[in-house]
Amino acid sequence: MDAIKAYRRDARDDMTACALDDLLLLYHHRSGQTHMVISPVPEILAQMADGAALTAPDLHDRLARDFDLGPRDDAVAEIGAHLDTLVALGLVRPA
Template sequence: MTAERRYQQDRDVALCVLEDITLLYHRASGQTHMVISPVPEILYALDKDVPTTAAQVHVRLEQSYDLGEPGQAMAEIEAHLAGLIALGVVRRA
């Protein structure tokens, strides 16, 4: 049995919501990224202190949003997490 991957938001990330876009500032790299939904929602669903699985992110988002078919929603959450890891704002824990 393999353990589920766990993710954690980098502590050096700041979000600033501007209507339909969110500015994501990563202090460590000095880079600012413009992101749209569902990226901010995924980041808010991640815990900065406790590693979180993609399934836990799904459950948290499901409480506020209609995510549609669970398998597809999980695949999209995992794809977004991979992109956020590539940006350096989320890390595997």
């Protein structure tokens, strides 16, 4: 995970969400795929909704306003891992 790498979610990555208990189903319109995700993925995607290019530390700072994320370095590494997975799924892009 490269903490300096920036990611973005843009209009081409429009999704429709449906909550089912602790799961969130995301239908990705461009790919036609539905993804099942759990926290913290919905929270990460919500923080990226403005389309700004964000790094894992940027997202940590945004998420830390509402959540206790524990030690910063550990949380940034976890957020970075989630971002890399979201890139692999096509839900966010490297900026």
